[in-house]
Amino acid sequence: SQKIEQNSEALNIQEGKTATLTCNYTNYSPAYLQWYRQDPGRGPVFLLLIRENEKEKRKERLKVTFDTTLKQSLFHITASQPADSATYLCALPHSGSARQLTFGSGTQLTVLP
Amino acid sequence: GAVVSQHPSRVICKSGTSVKIECRSLDFQATTMFWYRQFPKKSLMLMATSNEGSKATYEQGVEKDKFLINHASLTLSTLTVTSAHPEDSSFYICSAILQGSRTEAFFGQGTRLTVV
Numbered sequence: 001s002q003k004i005e006q007n008s009e010a011l012n013i014q015e016g017k018t019a020t021l022t023c024n025y026t027n028y029s030p031a032y033l034q035w036y037r038q039d040p041g042r043g044p045v046f047l048l049l050i051r052e053n054e055k056e057k058r059k060e061r062l063k064v065t066f067d068t069t070l071k072q073s074l075f076h077i078t079a080s081q082p083a084d085s086a087t088y089l090c091a092l093p094h095s096g097s098a099r100q101l102t103f104g105s106g107t108q109l110t111v112l113p
Numbered sequence: 114g115a116v117v118s119q120h121p122s123r124v125i126c127k128s129g130t131s132v133k134i135e136c137r138s139l140d141f142q143a144t145t146m147f148w149y150r151q152f153p154k155k156s157l158m159l160m161a162t163s164n165e166g167s168k169a170t171y172e173q174g175v176e177k178d179k180f181l182i183n184h185a186s187l188t189l190s191t192l193t194v195t196s197a198h199p200e201d202s203s204f205y206i207c208s209a210i211l212q213g214s215r216t217e218a219f220f221g222q223g224t225r226l227t228v229v
Contacts, residue, residue, distance in 0.1 A: 041223065042223060043117075043119070043206045043207075043208070044218075046217040089157070093216070101159075101208075105154075108154075
């Protein structure tokens with residue numbers, strides 16, 4: 001069955017630095033991959049979608065890469081700010097149903113002032 | 114972006130009682146909604162897929178008689194936790210996906226259920 005791993009449960013970085021989060025997956029070749037942000041006690045909020053034929057995608061200070069050979073996506077936040085502190089989840093379409101999503105366990109990012 | 118509203122955001126109930134959680138798509142029609150459960154520092158676990166006008170599809174290990182799902186209209190799905198027990202305490206989240214080429218999911222605010 002498909003498996004998603006977000007390597008770091010928690011990541012602390014200094015304000016202004018670039019945060020890099022990793023999402024690895026196995027037993028699957030998804031057509032796309034998504035990243036979400038979740039704040040405590042709230043539902044996830046969609047950030048970016050990257051398709052299998054896209055190597056990189058950017059949105060303001062966010063950058064996502066998608067390496068289908070390595071089966072890995074990297075999520076970067078440049079010039080990080082304390083307001084970026086949250087849990088970030090990667091998600092893949094379910095192998096059995098494209099309308100369902102399977103989520104990684106998330107990485108809790110803390111940006112220190 | 115599309116808005117999904119979930120209500121209530123927090124609920125405390127006594128063991129043995131039932132609790133209903135509502136999930137509404139405010140500015141779009143959602144033929145399919147999803148219900149998740151999330152434990153502290155864990156990922157979202159899909160419980161069931163709610164289909165408008167038909168029975169929900171439950172994931173393996175999720176008791177359909179325990180977690181009743183009703184999707185009576187294109188903008189409302191409800192999850193009822195029946196005969197709640199303390200182990201049902203959790204964070205429940207619903208989501209809906211826009212039709213068409215966009216595949217991003219829009220989530221409700223979540224409901225923190227505490228059973229005492």
